[in-house]
Amino acid sequence: MEKLEQVRRQIVVVFFAAVFLLGMFLAKDYGMPWDETTEFGIFAANIKEYARVLEGEDSAFVRWADEKDYPYISEYIEKDHGQSAYYPCTPWFIKYGYADDMRSLSHAWHRYTFFVTFLGLLSLYAIIKLLLKDWKYGIVGVLMYWLSPRMFADGFYNNKDMVFASLLLMVAALGIYFIETRKIRYAVLLGIAAGFAANTRVIGFWVLGLVGLLYLVVLTAQKQWNRSNFLKGVLIVVVFAVTFFLITPACWPSIVGYFQYVISQSMDFVRWEGSLLYQGQMFGNSFRTLPWHYVPVLIFLTSPLIFLMLMVAGHVLTAGKFLRFREILNGCEKYYLLLMAIVWPVLIYTMIGDPVIYNGWRHLYFVYGPFVVFGARALQVLMHADSKWIRRTAACAVGGQMLYLVVIMAIWHPNQFGYYNLLAGGNVEKRYELDYWDTAAASCIRHLVDKVNPTEPIVIGAYDGYSYAGLPWGAMVLPKEYQDKLIILPEDTYLTADYLFVDTTYREITEKRYEMQLGGYEPFDYDSWGDEYYSEDFLDNRLWVVYKRKGLE
Structure with missing residues (x-):
């Protein structure tokens, strides 16, 4: 048994090492979206705020930022777009930014974006391995996520939506492991990860709130209220609050004013007045609002079909278990409920609340990781079916889908963002x-x-x-x-x-x-x-x- 466990660990390490090295190698192949320089400016505006506090307004970085017309983030219209996840990039940013070497800066930015995506893959593996109690489905789930062409491509250059999707997976994984083990290290890491998630997207507050709510429900249902468990919950909140404040200089002048601005922009992003193409028609804020089905249809059209069917089946399977109400808080069912609570209220809001969404469904990429968890669950059920035909069909379908995706993504690299499945039809x-x-x-x-x-x-x-x-x-x-x-x-x-x-x-x-x-x-x-x-x-x-x-x- 010990030898088998050692082999398992070696397989997992080799797998993730291969993913990491391949991603770092491919990152240089992707172009620069036209808003990437704007993102550089937002990042510089954050660092400029730190430079003023730590070194004064006469610091080298502040002078350089002034020459580039980068404002302080607290005075910037883009202060609702957090960049804290990229703070470790500061040395590269200074090195290449001072030299006006945009090519090297873009490549470093893309490699770091993939690194954050990679952390999300590790978190997804940890979630699936714990819930399904089988490391093999963790590997399969990671492949389902990473081999989905949209996720693959955006994982190199989308520093907003894919980064938040990865941070959400980190928060979910750490939250689940904390509730399971009550270990202080998970509490501290959860507070830190949630702080970065909330800085990146305001939905990060929602995610941590749901994790906290589940923790309270579990303590109550299992009658485990005591001083230790209470203080661990307080620790998460304190670490989160301190982390968020320290990494969000935009809120330093006025926390209330900051949240008023962020919430108003999240509800009605008036700065975007562009147009988008959907089902052959034009849509825009000022002349034609998006139909309710925009997001769900695009999720269906841009997700690999076999993966999509598994995700739907996993939701149906889980919903069926929820009908037995008493089982929800037993075992791992409560964590599936947590994942559903994270994604579905937001998805429903996008269908009935008329928020500003563009460039496809990228603003909702964070739902894909939880969807993959449900897909992995459905696959496990199929692979444990009594019928050998069902088991073989499921294995061949998933394996064939993955092989197909590897081939087409290799042939048409690096344009994976242009993927639509057969449901989209022709003349896309x-x-x-x-x-x-x-x-x-x-x-x-x-x-x-x-x-x-x-x-x-x-x-x-x-x-x-x-x-x-x-x-x-x-x-x-x-x-x-x-x-x-x-x-x-x-x-x-x-x-x-x-x-x-x-x-x-x-x-x-x-x-x-x-x-x-x-x-x-x-x-x-x-x-x-x-x-x-x-x-x-x-x-x-x-x-x-x-x-x-x-x-x-």
């Missing part, structure tokens, strides 16, 4: 959003240069401003040998370019905005200007299209 680029804020521009430029293999720099441009925004950021993260082969024209001189770049999502959005007399760009006849030369794809979905000017040799 005309009906749904694909690229995440021009992130695929970098790989599109790189592949074009490889295809042309020019001896002289090629001249590139874009007709619409949204596609154009991706070109300088995309080129910036490429190696110098690629940058030296490019000349990026100013936006208004696109007609003289050798190659025109088009982000298909923003082409649809801008043309539809023009048709609706909401601004945008008048439709441009690309086929008259040039010939389609290259497209950056994921499966049959075209994220970017490049046109070559007619007559160009």
Whole structure:
């Protein structure tokens, strides 16, 4: 038995080491979303606040931030966007920021984003292993999460939604382990993790509150109220409050004012006045609100089908057990209830409360980890079925789904964000959003240069401003040998370019905005200007299209 346990540990260590090394290697392949420099600014605004307190307003960092027009976070409109999870990046940020080396900074940022995602994977493994009492399903659950193309890609560059999703898994794991063991180390770590989660998203308060509520219910139901358990609960609250205050300089001038601002922005994010594409129609705050089914439909369309079926089955299975009310607080059922309580009220609110959501369902990525837990539970039930046919079918279906995902993500790397399953149907680029804020521009430029293999720099441009925004950021993260082969024209001189770049999502959005007399760009006849030369794809979905000017040799 001891030898088997040693082998198990070795397998788990090797597995996670392989995931970590692969992620760190792949991080450099992803482009820079056009809001990444804004995120750098928010991060700098936080560090500037610390620099003022620790070193004074004449410190080197404050002077550098002033030169870059980075305000103090307490005075910044973006103070509701916490960046505390990235504080360990400060040395790299200073090194590359002072040198204006945006390429190295972006790569370091992406690697660190993956590191936080990796911590989320470890937490997911810990949750599933405890609830299902089998480490193998922990590994399978991690693969279900990480091999879901949207989660995979966003885990490298989405410093808001994927980071919060990982922090939520940490809070859930630490909360569950604390309630199970009552160990002080879990109480302290839970308070710290919850502080970082609440700094990143206000929903972090909700998550810790639910963990605390479950703790109180368990103590009451099991008649375990005593001084020790009470003080451990107090310890969590104190550690959380101190952590949150120390890592949230935006609240230092006025805690009440800070929370008033954050809550108002969470309920009605008026700063975003953009448009989004859903089911071939245009939606926006000022002219057409999203239908209630926006989030659930996109979750169904962008999740691998076998995983999705397991998640649904896991919910049904768990709900059936809840019908036997007395069993809820016994064993692990209470933790499934906790996970449901974390995600479903928020999901329901997005369907009936008309919040501001855009770029797909990324704001709700934190629900996916708990969903995977339910999927792993359903798989375990199937694998313990009496019928050998059921067991083999389940194993083949999950294994086949994973193999398929590995193959397509390898072939169309790094454009995994463009994944839609079979339920989406064809002609996706005309009906749904694909690229995440021009992130695929970098790989599109790189592949074009490889295809042309020019001896002289090629001249590139874009007709619409949204596609154009991706070109300088995309080129910036490429190696110098690629940058030296490019000349990026100013936006208004696109007609003289050798190659025109088009982000298909923003082409649809801008043309539809023009048709609706909401601004945008008048439709441009690309086929008259040039010939389609290259497209950056994921499966049959075209994220970017490049046109070559007619007559160009």
